[in-house]
Amino acid sequence: MSQSSKNISTVAPDLRSRIGNVEFKNPVLVASGTFGYGAEAKDYCDIEQLGGIVTKSVSWKPRVGNHPHRIVETPSGMLNSIGLANVGVHTFVKEKLPYLAKFDTKIIANIAASSMEEYRDVLELIEQNAVENLAGYEINVSCPNVKDGGLSFGTSVERTEELTALLRQSTDRLLIIKLTPNVTSVAPFAQACERAGADAISLINTVVGMAVDIYNREPRLSTVTGGVSGPAVKPIALAKVYDARKASAIPIIGIGGIITAEDAVEFLIVGSSVIQVGTANFVHPDAGVRVAKGLEEFLRAQGIAHVTELVNSLKVRAELKAAGW
Ligand SMILES: Cc1cc2nc3c(=O)[nH]c(=O)nc-3n(C[C@H](O)[C@H](O)[C@H](O)COP(=O)(O)O)c2cc1C
Numbered sequence: 001m002s003q004s005s006k007n008i009s010t011v012a013p014d015l016r017s018r019i020g021n022v023e024f025k026n027p028v029l030v031a032s033g034t035f036g037y038g039a040e041a042k043d044y045c046d047i048e049q050l051g052g053i054v055t056k057s058v059s060w061k062p063r064v065g066n067h068p069h070r071i072v073e074t075p076s077g078m079l080n081s082i083g084l085a086n087v088g089v090h091t092f093v094k095e096k097l098p099y100l101a102k103f104d105t106k107i108i109a110n111i112a113a114s115s116m117e118e119y120r121d122v123l124e125l126i127e128q129n130a131v132e133n134l135a136g137y138e139i140n141v142s143c144p145n146v147k148d149g150g151l152s153f154g155t156s157v158e159r160t161e162e163l164t165a166l167l168r169q170s171t172d173r174l175l176i177i178k179l180t181p182n183v184t185s186v187a188p189f190a191q192a193c194e195r196a197g198a199d200a201i202s203l204i205n206t207v208v209g210m211a212v213d214i215y216n217r218e219p220r221l222s223t224v225t226g227g228v229s230g231p232a233v234k235p236i237a238l239a240k241v242y243d244a245r246k247a248s249a250i251p252i253i254g255i256g257g258i259i260t261a262e263d264a265v266e267f268l269i270v271g272s273s274v275i276q277v278g279t280a281n282f283v284h285p286d287a288g289v290r291v292a293k294g295l296e297e298f299l300r301a302q303g304i305a306h307v308t309e310l311v312n313s314l315k316v317r318a319e320l321k322a323a324g325w
Contacts, residue, residue: 013299014306015292017051017274019251020174020199022135024051024106024274027307028264028292031255031278032057032110032138032178033082035285037096038103044285049292052106054276055096057140058126059111060118062088066145067222072211077230077257078279079209081145081223084112089122093129101131108176110138112146116163124170136174139167142205144182144227154180154205157188164196176253179203179244181233186240187247194250201244202253202276204237230279231257238270245271245312259287261294268310 015026029052035041037055047053065085072079087096092109100107109126113119123137141154141163153159164177177193179186181204193201206227211220219225237256244252254272258264259280267275280287299307316325 011305013296013304014308015051015296015299017307019176019253019273020136022106022174024135026051026292026295027268027272027274028288028295029054029106029108029253029274029276030281030288031276032140034278034281035288037087037092038100039096041281041285046286046289048104049289050105051274051292052108052135053100053103054108054110054138055092055100056086057084057110057112057143058086058089058092058122059084059113060089060122062086062091069221070226072220072226074209074211074228074230074232077228077232078282079211079221079226079228080206081221081226083145083223084140084143086112089125093126097126097129097131097134101133103133105133106135107131107133108136108138108174109134110140110178112140112143114146116166119163120166120170123167127171127173130173134173136176136199137167137171138176138178138202139163140178140205142178142180142182142203144180144206144208144225145223151180151182154178154189155183157192160189161192161196164193164198168197174199176200176202178205179240180205181207181236181240181256186244190244190248190250190252194248198250200251200253200273202255203244204233204240204256207233207236229257231259233257234263234266238266241267241270241272242314258291259283261291261298264291264295265298265310268307269312269314271312271314273308273311 234257
């Protein structure tokens with residue numbers, strides 16, 4: 001341990017993290033679709049200890065989502081095909097946002113839609129009803145479980161760029177584009193978001209997957225395929241974050257299989273400024289708080305004064321970098 005780290009080890013580490021002009025009290029957010037709209041988890045989780053909450057994807061009209069079965073457990077993860085079930089943006093601004101305004105933490109509203117105009121209209125309605133702790137928007141262009149939207153944007157660099165530029169005109173709050181791992185490389189998508197004025201990208205959404213009932217020989221999900229999440233996807237997510245980090249300077253929100261503080265540290269080192277905890281919330285609804293506390297302990301034990309020292313600190317040998325790794 002260095003002399004300077006000995007000096008700081010008794011002082012509480014600084015977990016404050018920043019994207020654009022927004023400061024989060026720590027870099028641990030909860031991921032869209034895994035924490036409802038906050039109320040669902042409030043009895044089990046001290047929400048104010050989270051850096052922020054990303055709300056369930058909201059669309060213009062309410063959606064009931066896909067037929068059951070919509071969830072299958074998989075080794076080290078889960079497969080879901082919820083299909084963007086949500087209350088619709090009018091109920092969101094009338095009931096859900098005012099409830100979330102009570103908490104001393106940042107709120108990011110996640111939006112899903114099937115056309116450019118719908119994304120814009122949902123964002124603008126939320127903007128007109130914004131509450132003080134609304135930090136910004138996460139734009140879901142990466143849901144693999146619906147036919148009409150999501151991935152049809154998120155697998156086209158041109159449409160991702162066009163949508164980002166359009167939405168940029170409607171808000172000065174954080175504009176975060178949530179990318180899919182279901183493409184060969186996320187690099188051109190990261191660059192497109194940066195060009196079009198996004199404040200950050202978040203990745204990954206779920207990885208397309210499938211499960212089969214071997215007795216009746218039917219798919220186990222009503223939609224045949226769904227999205228895999230949880231620890232099984234963490235190595236994929238880390239590689240995608242690294243791919244985006246090498247290709248652009250845009251801030252990254254790392255997501256995918258984060259269960260422990262050590263998982264979060266990996267994402268920070270690879271280049272994420274903040275991270276999101278998703279599937280782990282279904283095991284422990286306070287998983288995000290556990291990760292934030294664990295992160296503080298890790299920093300203290302390692303004599304690291306500011307969590308930001310970890311961000312983008314991956315050591316890759318020069319010859320490997322030169323060879324494109
Ligand atoms: C049941 C379930 C529902 C989800 N719903 C949404 C959603 O509505 N919008 C969205 O952008 N991502 C949604 N996701 C994706 C997560 O936010 C996250 O990107 C993904 O699960 C990877 O993180 P994890 O491995 O920590 O869960 C959902 C994931 C799960 C498991």
